[in-house]
Amino acid sequence: MSIILSSISQGLLWSIMAIGVYLTFRILDIADLTAEGSFPLGAAVCASLIVAGLSPLLSTFIALFCGMLAGVVSGLLHTKLRIPALLTGILTMTGLYSINLRIMGKANVTLLGKETLMRTVQSYGLTSRMSVLIVGLFASLLVIFLLYLFFNTETGLAIRSTGDNEAMSEANGIHTNAMKIIGYMLSNGLIALSGALIAQNNSYADIGMGIGTIVIGLASVIIGEVLFHQLSFAKRLLTIVIGSIVYRLIIDLVLQLGIDPQDIKLFSALILAIALSTPLIKKKSKFKLKQAIK
Amino acid sequence: MTAILQVKNIHKSFEVGTVNENHVLKGLTLTIEKGEFVTIIGGNGAGKSTLLNSIAGSFLVDSGSIHLAGEDVTRQKTAERAKHIGRVFQDPKMGTATRLSIEENLAVAYKRGKKRGLSLGVKEKQRVEFRERLKQLDLNLESRLKMEVGLLSGGQRQALTLLMAALQSPKLLLLDEHTAALDPKTSKMVLDLTDKIVKEEQLTAMMITHNMENAIEYGNRLIMLHNGQIAVDVKGKEKQQMTVPDLLELFHKNSGNRVSDDALILG
Ligand SMILES: Nc1ncnc2c1ncn2[C@@H]1O[C@H](COP(=O)(O)OP(=O)(O)O)[C@@H](O)[C@H]1O
Ligand SMILES: [Mg+2]
Numbered sequence: 001m002s003i004i005l006s007s008i009s010q011g012l013l014w015s016i017m018a019i020g021v022y023l024t025f026r027i028l029d030i031a032d033l034t035a036e037g038s039f040p041l042g043a044a045v046c047a048s049l050i051v052a053g054l055s056p057l058l059s060t061f062i063a064l065f066c067g068m069l070a071g072v073v074s075g076l077l078h079t080k081l082r083i084p085a086l087l088t089g090i091l092t093m094t095g096l097y098s099i100n101l102r103i104m105g106k107a108n109v110t111l112l113g114k115e116t117l118m119r120t121v122q123s124y125g126l127t128s129r130m131s132v133l134i135v136g137l138f139a140s141l142l143v144i145f146l147l148y149l150f151f152n153t154e155t156g157l158a159i160r161s162t163g164d165n166e167a168m169s170e171a172n173g174i175h176t177n178a179m180k181i182i183g184y185m186l187s188n189g190l191i192a193l194s195g196a197l198i199a200q201n202n203s204y205a206d207i208g209m210g211i212g213t214i215v216i217g218l219a220s221v222i223i224g225e226v227l228f229h230q231l232s233f234a235k236r237l238l239t240i241v242i243g244s245i246v247y248r249l250i251i252d253l254v255l256q257l258g259i260d261p262q263d264i265k266l267f268s269a270l271i272l273a274i275a276l277s278t279p280l281i282k283k284k285s286k287f288k289l290k291q292a293i294k
Numbered sequence: 295m296t297a298i299l300q301v302k303n304i305h306k307s308f309e310v311g312t313v314n315e316n317h318v319l320k321g322l323t324l325t326i327e328k329g330e331f332v333t334i335i336g337g338n339g340a341g342k343s344t345l346l347n348s349i350a351g352s353f354l355v356d357s358g359s360i361h362l363a364g365e366d367v368t369r370q371k372t373a374e375r376a377k378h379i380g381r382v383f384q385d386p387k388m389g390t391a392t393r394l395s396i397e398e399n400l401a402v403a404y405k406r407g408k409k410r411g412l413s414l415g416v417k418e419k420q421r422v423e424f425r426e427r428l429k430q431l432d433l434n435l436e437s438r439l440k441m442e443v444g445l446l447s448g449g450q451r452q453a454l455t456l457l458m459a460a461l462q463s464p465k466l467l468l469l470d471e472h473t474a475a476l477d478p479k480t481s482k483m484v485l486d487l488t489d490k491i492v493k494e495e496q497l498t499a500m501m502i503t504h505n506m507e508n509a510i511e512y513g514n515r516l517i518m519l520h521n522g523q524i525a526v527d528v529k530g531k532e533k534q535q536m537t538v539p540d541l542l543e544l545f546h547k548n549s550g551n552r553v554s555d556d557a558l559i560l561g
Contacts, residue, residue: 150412154405157394157415161402164391167383171350172458173376173406 005129007252011245012136013197014216016143018244019237020190021217027151028163028183033089033214034074035191037096038067040210042192043199044100047109050200056117060196067192068185070096075184079177093210100207108206116200132201139197140241143190148234150186159183160233191217215268220244222275247271297361298465298498299326299349304358306344306522318344319355320522326466326500326515330529331492333509334502336519342502343384345519346468349500351375363465377407380459380497382452382472389455392444396435396454399443400424403458427457431487449480453487460491467492467499474504485512506538518545525549 017039024032042063049059070092078088101107121131150156162169162179169176191213199205224236224243231239254267306319318341326332336342348355349362351372359368362378383389390399401416401424421439428436431453435446443451452472459467469488473481489512492499503509509516516533518526518541525548528536546552 152415153412154401154410154415155412157398157402158405158410160398161391161394164393165388167352168389168391169402170372171376171379171381171389172402173373173408174402174410175373 002129003252003256004249005133007248008245009129009132009136010201010252011248012133012140012241013201014194014248015136015140015220015241015244016197017191017194017213018217018220018240019140019143019147020187020194021214022221022237022240023147023183023187023190025218025221026163027160028180028187030078030085030163030180030183031089032074032085032184032187034070034092034096034184034188035213035217036089036210037093037100038070038188038191038210039195039198039213040100040205040207041070041096041103042067042195043205043209044103044109044195044207045192046196047111047199047205048103048105050111050114050116051109056115056120056200060117060193060200063196064189064193067195068189070192071185071188072181074188075181078184079180097207100210104205104207107208108204111200111203111205114203116203117197118201135197135201139193143193144234144237144241147186147237151233155179155182212265212268215265215272216247219268219272219275220247222272222278223247226275226278296328297325298328298330298363299324299500300359300361301325301345301349302359302361304348304355304360306341306348306353306355318522319348321358322523323358324517324524326498328498329496330498330515331513332500332515332517333513334500334517334519335504335506335509336525340519341522342519343470344522346470346500346502349375349466350379350381350468378465380406380462380464380467382455382459382467382469384471384474386448386451386455386475389458390443390446390451393442395440395442396428396446397421397424397439399454400427400458400461403461406462406464427461428454430490431457447480449476449484452476452480452484456484456488456491460495460497463495463497465498467497469499469501471502471504488512506541510536510538510541516541520545520549520551525551 017035021035024030045066046059046063049062050056074088074092077083077091078085083091117135118128118131121134122128126134151160158169158174159179159182162174162176166176220243221240223246224239227242228239250271251264251267255261255264259267301322301324303321303323304319305321308316308318322345334342347353349360351367351370354369359366361367362375367375391402397416401420404420424439425436433450433453435450435454443454446454473484476484485508488501491497501513514533515529516526516536517524526541526544
């Protein structure tokens with residue numbers, strides 16, 4: 001039971017990253033790899049600031065802001081310099097590797113014995129498990145609520161329309177490049193926010209913690225889509241949280257079975273491959289079923 | 295009379311410097327007055343779409359100038375020119391955002407040429423107006439405001455796109471074979487709707503069509519493009535009384551060519 005509770009809490013913290021990935025991948029229809037750099041960026045900024053004596057809440061906000069900046073850089077590279085999206089992400093994430101090292105001054109920063117958001121909540125008399133769950137729930141629901149509001153504003157509609165049909169959006173006077181940059185910015189801000197929360201939960205930030213971010217994010221998004229299709233925007237965001245939790249459950253289960261933690265990235269990749277191919281498999285089996293009925 | 299559109303001596307080539315270099319628009323000059331509804335015909339590859347794309351800013355012309363409502367837009371991007379222009383494309387998929395609902399698509403068009411801020415994207419007041427306008431289409435879309443546009447048929451989408459293009463009374467409405475992908479019945483419905491909207495809103499419009507009879511039947515001015523230039527330009531009474539044989543004869547007289555495109559003659 002405690003394992004499941006922990007998977008849920010972890011899933012909630014990670015879901016914010018997955019929602020960030022969803023914004024570029026699905027809303028803008030751009031495959032952005034900046035995540036691999038902005039996730040550890042959020043962790044590095046937040047951990048370093050907490051160690052320097054800033055409050056966890058302020059550190060978390062600054063981490064979010066730094067992630068947004070990283071997103072703007074990718075957005076500018078992609079739209080103004082017309083660098084293909086995949087390359088843009090690779091450029092930014094490579095650059096961020098050095099920046100993250102600079103921020104931390106070394107390969108990792110520990111938060112043992114330091115104040116974190118989770119410990120602040122815990123100080124109100126909750127168990128440590130409960131406090132992670134509460135921080136995760138609060139943060140993910142707040143993010144979903146704000147995104148729901150934003151994507152129903154005039155500007156939010158313009159961003160969705162840009163990702164859906166660029167020519168039509170331009171014909172309707174939408175400055176599509178600006179919309180893409182905003183999308184990149186929000187996406188990477190959320191990814192960095194998630195990195196900051198994970199660092200506080202794990203009590204450390206590590207230069208290598210970004211590896212595989214995009215796979216985890218996409219797996220969560222696709223699991224959510226496979227489990228529930230054809231949904232409105234707000235509900236879709238909720239299913240990403242569910243996808244993220246399911247992903248965590250699978251990973252934690254695999255670890256329980258005694259798999260070497262080194263092999264976990266291989267499992268991440270496998271889960272994503274399976275999730276990605278599910279729609280096709282479903283289609284094929286439906287087709288076969290139809291054939292069989294005939 | 296005021297000129298809505300002034301195209302002066304524009305040239306446009308594609309794939310310059312390659313063996314496929316293609317000089318499409320060759321010094322085309324055209325002035326369109328307020329209230330004119332211009333139908334445009336011409337053989338395949340004559341440059342009709344290139345002309346409309348040049349006006350809308352899909353690409354910049356190589357030389358010459360384009361003025362819209364008195365403003366020089368020659369170097370402006372599509373999004374900037376959009377404040378003057380409403381557009382319907384040939385492909386029904388092009389004119390709407392499929393994953394947005396009907397009302398969201400209309401709301402996007404509602405803000406054409408205006409600043410988009412952080413107020414609610416679809417306002418209740420707009421909804422009332424959207425319902426009113428959708429009723430005119432007679433496609434029962436007014437009861438399905440929240441339906442995803444991807445679920446609509448091609449004809450329904452073109453009708454919706456037309457409504458969106460006309461929503462903010464554009465200075466110029468550009469229609470590029472917007473009924474070509476539809477079956478004959480739906481095509482007729484969308485054409486009649488176009489005619490109705492242009493008349494009621496007193497719009498200035500340019501409509502490319504592949505069908506000579508339609509070109510003669512609709513609008514109050516007819517232009518025939520040939521080799522990137524205007525070969526026939528008739529309006530008023532002359533246009534009203536025109537028949538397909540007259541048009542072919544006029545084209546022959548002006549260009550020294552016979553119309554070779556069967557599709558154009560047969561419609
Ligand atoms: N964006 C483009 N890039 C390259 N060639 C183009 C482009 N648009 C049109 N052309 C070429 O220009 C010529 C005229 O095309 P178009 O204006 O679409 O003709 P139509 O009169 O049939 O609409 C064609 O040969 C076409 O292949
Ligand atoms: Mg064409």
